[in-house]
Amino acid sequence: MNRSPRAPGLPPVLVALAALVALAAATLVVGAVLEGRAGPVRDAVRAVTTATALGGLDEGAPGEADGRIGDREVTIDDDVPAVTRLDPELRAAVREASRAAEAEGIEVHLTSGWRSEAYQQSLLDEAVATYGSREEASRWVASPATSAHVTGDAVDVGPTDAAYWFAEHGARLGLCQVYGNEIWHYELRATTDGTCPPPLPDGAAAG
Ligand SMILES: [Zn+2]
Structure with missing residues (x-):
């Protein structure tokens, strides 16, 4: 060869x-x-x-116009869509609560407020990836069709001591913790005498 x-x-x-x-x-x-x-x-x-x-090349990735707050420190007085697109009554109540909390030395930030449907959907997609199933994700993140954030009827407050202040004193301003597993999430749900309905265990229980 x-x-x-x-x-x-x-x-x-x-x-x-x-x-x-x-x-x-x-x-x-x-x-x-x-x-x-x-x-x-x-x-x-x-x-x-x-x-x-920042986590994506997608030009359609939700930004500030979608209500994204990110790492910024935002208060109820800020001129950003997450705040300005809230229901005016909710905004007024959260502003009053923030003033009262601040008078006691507790600073209140909004970690989330109004969200676009696209932003809510991206949060849900992330939650499904994190928790492994749509069912488990729904305990923490609602769909765009059911989220009170999308309609401008919910705020998430922080830090933790601000959330506890809201839990203790929010009801007299109409603000109620809606889910037992989310100390930070408040909606205007109190009756006129300042009583909140008992919290649901989590978002999945909201159906
Ligand atoms: Zn929330």
Whole structure:
């Protein structure tokens, strides 16, 4: 059998090393070009990098206009959609409660308020991924069709001592904790004499 001679050349490990060096060099060149040239290309690269870091390239990802609050400290007085799109009566009650709590040295932040249907859906999708089933997720996150956040009729308050203040004193302003497993979630549900209905065990019990 006449084997053809092996092609002369570098051993495979050296070829691979050379390829890596070339790739690193190319990366450096691209980086240098982008750094050196202000302009749309660099900005676009930055935007993509930032979007990736924030958890998605999806242009339709819910943002502030959808009621997303993120890590910002938002109060009932802030001019953001999560607050301004709340039901006016709820907003007034939460404002009054916030003032009263603050008078006792307890700062009140809103961790969530009004949410768009798209935002609510994305939260539900995340919850299904986290909890492993739609059924378990529904204990914590309602669908866009049933969420009181989507209609502007619910707020989530924080930090914890603010939530406890609401639990103890909110009813006289009409504010009730609706779910036993969510000390932070309040809706205007008190009767005119300031009595809240007993909390449901969790969101799934709301049906
Ligand atoms: Zn809530």
